[in-house]
Amino acid sequence: MEKQTITIYDVAREASVSMATVSRVVNGNPNVKPATRKKVLEVIDRLDYRPNAVARGLASKKTTTVGLIIPDVTNMFFSSLARGIDDVATMYKYNIILANSDENSQKEVQVVNNLLAKQVDGLIYMGHDISDSIRSEFSRSKTPVVLAGSIDPDQQVGSVNIDYIAAVAAATKQLLTSGNKRVAFVSGPLTEALNSQYRLRGYKKALDEAGVAYDESLVFESQYSYQSGLALFERLQKAKATAAIVSDDEVAIGILNAARDAGVKIPEDFEIIASNNTKLTEMSRPRMTSIDQPLYDIGAVAMRLLTKMMNKEEIDEKTIMLGYDITERDSTK
Amino acid sequence: MEKQTITIYDVAREASVSMATVSRVVNGNPNVKPATRKKVLEVIDRLDYRPNAVARGLASKKTTTVGLIIPDVTNMFFSSLARGIDDVATMYKYNIILANSDENSQKEVQVVNNLLAKQVDGLIYMGHDISDSIRSEFSRSKTPVVLAGSIDPDQQVGSVNIDYIAAVAAATKQLLTSGNKRVAFVSGPLTEALNSQYRLRGYKKALDEAGVAYDESLVFESQYSYQSGLALFERLQKAKATAAIVSDDEVAIGILNAARDAGVKIPEDFEIIASNNTKLTEMSRPRMTSIDQPLYDIGAVAMRLLTKMMNKEEIDEKTIMLGYDITERDSTK
DNA sequence: GTGAAAGCGCTAACAT
DNA sequence: ATGTTAGCGCTTTCAC
Numbered sequence: 001m002e003k004q005t006i007t008i009y010d011v012a013r014e015a016s017v018s019m020a021t022v023s024r025v026v027n028g029n030p031n032v033k034p035a036t037r038k039k040v041l042e043v044i045d046r047l048d049y050r051p052n053a054v055a056r057g058l059a060s061k062k063t064t065t066v067g068l069i070i071p072d073v074t075n076m077f078f079s080s081l082a083r084g085i086d087d088v089a090t091m092y093k094y095n096i097i098l099a100n101s102d103e104n105s106q107k108e109v110q111v112v113n114n115l116l117a118k119q120v121d122g123l124i125y126m127g128h129d130i131s132d133s134i135r136s137e138f139s140r141s142k143t144p145v146v147l148a149g150s151i152d153p154d155q156q157v158g159s160v161n162i163d164y165i166a167a168v169a170a171a172t173k174q175l176l177t178s179g180n181k182r183v184a185f186v187s188g189p190l191t192e193a194l195n196s197q198y199r200l201r202g203y204k205k206a207l208d209e210a211g212v213a214y215d216e217s218l219v220f221e222s223q224y225s226y227q228s229g230l231a232l233f234e235r236l237q238k239a240k241a242t243a244a245i246v247s248d249d250e251v252a253i254g255i256l257n258a259a260r261d262a263g264v265k266i267p268e269d270f271e272i273i274a275s276n277n278t279k280l281t282e283m284s285r286p287r288m289t290s291i292d293q294p295l296y297d298i299g300a301v302a303m304r305l306l307t308k309m310m311n312k313e314e315i316d317e318k319t320i321m322l323g324y325d326i327t328e329r330d331s332t333k
Numbered sequence: 334m335e336k337q338t339i340t341i342y343d344v345a346r347e348a349s350v351s352m353a354t355v356s357r358v359v360n361g362n363p364n365v366k367p368a369t370r371k372k373v374l375e376v377i378d379r380l381d382y383r384p385n386a387v388a389r390g391l392a393s394k395k396t397t398t399v400g401l402i403i404p405d406v407t408n409m410f411f412s413s414l415a416r417g418i419d420d421v422a423t424m425y426k427y428n429i430i431l432a433n434s435d436e437n438s439q440k441e442v443q444v445v446n447n448l449l450a451k452q453v454d455g456l457i458y459m460g461h462d463i464s465d466s467i468r469s470e471f472s473r474s475k476t477p478v479v480l481a482g483s484i485d486p487d488q489q490v491g492s493v494n495i496d497y498i499a500a501v502a503a504a505t506k507q508l509l510t511s512g513n514k515r516v517a518f519v520s521g522p523l524t525e526a527l528n529s530q531y532r533l534r535g536y537k538k539a540l541d542e543a544g545v546a547y548d549e550s551l552v553f554e555s556q557y558s559y560q561s562g563l564a565l566f567e568r569l570q571k572a573k574a575t576a577a578i579v580s581d582d583e584v585a586i587g588i589l590n591a592a593r594d595a596g597v598k599i600p601e602d603f604e605i606i607a608s609n610n611t612k613l614t615e616m617s618r619p620r621m622t623s624i625d626q627p628l629y630d631i632g633a634v635a636m637r638l639l640t641k642m643m644n645k646e647e648i649d650e651k652t653i654m655l656g657y658d659i660t661e662r663d664s665t666k
Numbered sequence: 667g668t669g670a671a672a673g674c675g676c677t678a679a680c681a682t
Numbered sequence: 683a684t685g686t687t688a689g690c691g692c693t694t695t696c697a698c
Contacts, residue, residue, distance in 0.1 A: 007691055018669045023693060033667060048473075053451040054390045055691030058674045063387060065430070065451070073412045073419070074612075083407045086433050095451065097398070098431040100419050118386040118398070118428065140381075226612060253616050260618060279407075283559060283586050285593060285618055340675055351685045356677060366683060388675030391690045670697080674690105681686075 006047050015043040026051055057119060065095045066122040066306060067115035071103045075224060076249065076278040077295065078126055081148050084299025085124055092307045094121070105131040112137045122306045124148055125157075128192040144309035148302035149293070153193050158309060158318040160302040164194065167291045167324045168202030168245060169209075171273045174326065175243040176210045178333045180271065183207075184218045184241035186232065186255070188248060199247060199275075222251055229254020233262065236270075243271035249280045249290070256284055256331060272331040286330035294322055339380050348376040359384050390452060398428045399455040399639060400448035404436045408557060409582065409611040410628065411459055414481050417632025418457055425640045427454070438464040445470045455639045457481055458490075461525040477642035481635035482626070486526050491642060491651040493635040497527065500624045500657045501535030501578060502542075504606045507659065508576040509543045511666045513604065516540075517551045517574035519565065519588070521581060532580060532608075555584055562587020566595065569603075576604035582613045582623070589617055589664060605664040619663035627655055 008026075012019045017040060024032050025040040032040075043049075057063040068085060070078050086096050097120060099111040108127060112134060115123060123138075123145045130138070130152055138145050138157060147159035168185075175183045185203045190196045200219070207214050217239050222228040229251035236244060236255065246252035252274035256266060264270050266286055274281050274290035281288040301320055308315055341359075345352045350373060357365050358373040365373075376382075390396040401418060403411050419429050430453060432444040441460060445467060448456060456471075456478045463471070463485055471478050471490060480492035501518075508516045518536045523529045533552070540547050550572050555561040562584035569577060569588065579585035585607035589599060597603050599619055607614050607623035614621040634653055641648055 005691085009691080019692080020669060020671095020694080021667085024668085027693085031667060036667080050446065050450050052391075052691050054387055054396060055674090056693075057387045058385075058391050058676085059691075059693040061674075061693095068431075072416070073406060074409070074416045076407070076409075079406045079412050082431075083405070083433065086406070086431065090433075095447065096431045098401075098415075098419065098429050100416065100423075113383070114428065117383050226616060250612075250616075257616065257618060279559060279583075280616070283583075283590065283613070283616070285590060338675085342675080352676080353678085353686080354684060357684085360677085364683060369683080385675050388690090389677075391692085392675075392677040394677095394690075668698085670695105672693105672695085674693085677688100677690085679686105679688085682684085 005052070006049050008049075008051070011040065011043050011047060011049050014047060015040045061119075063119050063121055064093055065097055065118070065120050066124060066303075067097045067099065067112075067118070067120040069099050069101050069108060069111055069115075069123065069125045069127060071101055071127060073098065073100060076280055077149070077276045080278055080295035081126060081299035081302075084296035084301075085148065085303045088300045088303040088307075092303075094303075094307070101127060103127055103129070105133060109133050109137060116141050116143060122146070122310045124302055124306060126150065128188065128194050144306060146302045146306045146309070149295070149298050150194050151198060153197060155319060158302075158305050158315070158320075160298050160305060160320045160322065162293050162298075162322050162324040164198035165202040165205065167293075167326075168199045168275075169206040171245045171291055171326060172203050172206035173210065174332065175245060175271055175273065176206060176212060178243075178271065180243040181212075182215070182218060182239070182241045182243075184220060184236055184239065184244040186220045186222060186236075186244050186246040186251060188222065188224055190221050195247065203245065222248075224248045224251065226250040226254045230258045233258035237262075237264075242269070245273045245275070247275045249274045249276045249278045249288075252288060252290075253280055253284050256286075256288065267331050267333045271333060273326070274331075277327055281327075281329065284331075289329045289332040290327050292325040292327045294324070297322060338385070339382050341382075341384070344373065344376050344380060344382050347380060348373045394452075396452050396454055397426055398430055398451070398453050399457060399636075400430045400432065400445075400451070400453040401457050401459070402432055402434050402441060402444055402448075403459045404434055404461070406431065406433060409613055410482070410609045413611055413628035414459060414632035414635075417629035417634075418481065418636045421633045421636040421640075425636075427640070434460060436460055436462070438466060442466050442470060449474050449476060455479070455643045457635055457639060459483065461521065461527050477639060479635045479639045479642070482628070482631050483527050484531060486530055488652060491635075491638050491648070493631050493638060493653045493655065495626050495631075495655050495657040497531035498535040498538065500626075500659075501532045501608075502539040504578045504624055504659060505536050505539035506543065507665065508578060508604055508606065509539060509545060511576075511604065513576040514545075515548070515551060515572070515574045515576075517553060517569055517572065517577040519553045519555060519569075519577050519579040519584060521555065521557055523554055528580065536578065555581075557581045557584065559583040559587045563591045566591035570595075570597075575602070578606045578608070580608045582607045582609045582611045582621075585621060585623075586613055586617050589619075589621065600664050600666045604666060606659070607664075610660055614660075614662065617664075622662045622665040623660050625658040625660045627657070630655060
């Protein structure tokens with residue numbers, strides 16, 4: 001037996017009304033007499049009719065679907081953002097098409113094209129960096145785009161983030177103030193604007209204000225992975241660092257564990273401040289002090305901003321900066 | 334200026350061919366003369382034409398999109414599966430619509446309906462349990478469904494998993510063998526078949542084979558969260574358990590940390606075996622011994638199975654059991 | 667308040 | 683190898 005789909009036409013016939021009326025009922029259009037509405041609703045229920053969203057999308061040019069470009073769902077930082085995004089998407093009746101990009105810009109272009117072909121109403125981009133090819137894809141289409149947890153130096157698209165310069169500066173300052181002469185800065189790829197133009201700048205700023213000379217040998221680039229962190233500690237020791245501000249929580253845990261495995265006491269002999277305040281910072285022993293980005297909220301606000309853009313509402317400010325904090329735990333004195 | 338979409342018709346006109354020919358080119362249909370193909374391709378490129386997947390979906394009744402019902406992306410267990418799923422989905426040109434369900438069956442029904450309205454070609458379900466209402470939604474539609482990392486006792490839908498009974502039995506046996514008289518079983522909700530009919534059964538089986546009496550006071554139900562684990566250790570101590578097999582890694586870490594915070598030595602005074610072998614088991618100190626479910630692979634194979642079902646290929650066995658292992662780390666003697 | 671009819675952009679017979 | 687022509691299931695004017 002074939003999948004015998006029942007359509008709006010069937011409902012119309014059974015209810016002895018026109019397709020237009022059924023459509024009105026389904027879409028909550030008020031211009032329907034209550035009695036008619038009731039009759040239609042009843043038939044819909046009896047026939048177990050389910051509107052076909054694809055046909056709807058074609059006719060109305062709206063899919064109530066947004067694309068989400070995520071480097072890796074498996075990274076707590078991104079999945080926390082994603083959770084906030086999905087929750088408010090659901091709230092506004094949107095669905096999320098998830099696409100892992102691995103921060104590979106070739107794959108990203110591919111993915112963005114694919115998403116646009118699917119006629120998503122909007123796009124949330126979580127890559128740390130917008131390559132030029134991506135940027136041109138974005139500007140070519142009229143589809144609204146919002147960055148979550150990242151910054152676009154060119155401010156071409158919407159974005160939700162925190163004041164990364166100030167946050168890193170504050171963390172660095174704290175480490176300096178507690179007596180560390182050599183505070184390392186462990187960053188993700190410096191090719192990413194977020195790292196080179198924001199976080200690193202904050203680090204330098206704090207150094208500057210404390211009258212400490214900037215020493216390039218204290219700056220470390222790393223992948224966003226636990227293994228990288230594990231391997232990094234040795235280099236940190238060689239550089240005679242006694243503290244580190246680390247851009248990714250997994251990396252931070254790696255460093256912390258490597259330190260402890262090497263018999264280094266934390267925070268007595270080495271202090272660490274992580275950057276994302278994911279669940280992981282609670283799970284480590286000692287628990288980790290971290291810059292507290294409101295991850296879930298960043299995602300939620302980003303999606304909310306996107307709904308406004310998709311509705312063509314007036315946007316006062318398309319770059320939204322949320323507050324941050326430094327949550328003190330046990331990896332700092 | 335309005336979003337001036339260019340359609341297959343524009344391409345046909347510019348290339349002086351019919352829409353059908355353009356369609357053939359776009360879909361890689363071999364029945365096109367190379368010269369014609371070249372001409373069309375060139376126009377496509379010049380006009381920057383992008384096929385509208387929605388129109389395509391309506392005409393062909395295929396959306397190359399599958400729905401993914403996930404309890405919580407933020408949980409490493411699920412996100413690891415999701416990663417495997419998305420990777421092979423991409424490989425087969427499918428996209429994933431992600432929907433968090435919070436294991437709330439009302440929300441799940443809602444979500445499934447929504448996904449079916451969007452005409453997804455298939456569904457991957459990661460809830461631990463299929464409620465009756467979900468089940469009836471599933472059987473009502475002809476859309477293929479695969480469970481990833483879970484079991485359907487009724488075998489109505491496809492599923493990919495490991496032999497949970499054997500795995501838990503092996504873990505329990507190991508704990509018993511190393512001298513523990515009171516091995517606790519920390520489970521997720523026992524309303525879930527996976528826990529009550531599989532894992533618990535494995536636990537009992539091992540007990541039985543070792544001639545140890547089953548003691549209900551050693552069975553603990555918990556939510557899948559770190560906090561639950563943290564709170565649970567005290568109860569474990571009161572029950573005089575000296576070891577535990579724990580169904581969720583976050584919970585296991587909670588127990589491990591609570592134990593250490595209470596001054597209990599692991600593994601000397603208390604042994605723990607986790608169940609999912611997520612990254613977390615590497616990150617704890619001591620590192621955690623765990624049943625090793627091949628998470629990524631379970632996701633990948635589940636998606637692969639689904640592609641076959643969507644293609645209406647012959648399926649030899651729609652319940653696929655992957656191998657498991659027990660990875661020894663430092664939370665066991 | 668309701669209906670008729672023209673698309674939305676594409677695929678899939680069916681012809682040629 | 684290529685063109686013609688119906689739809690796919692719905693929304694949306696425009697009439698009435």
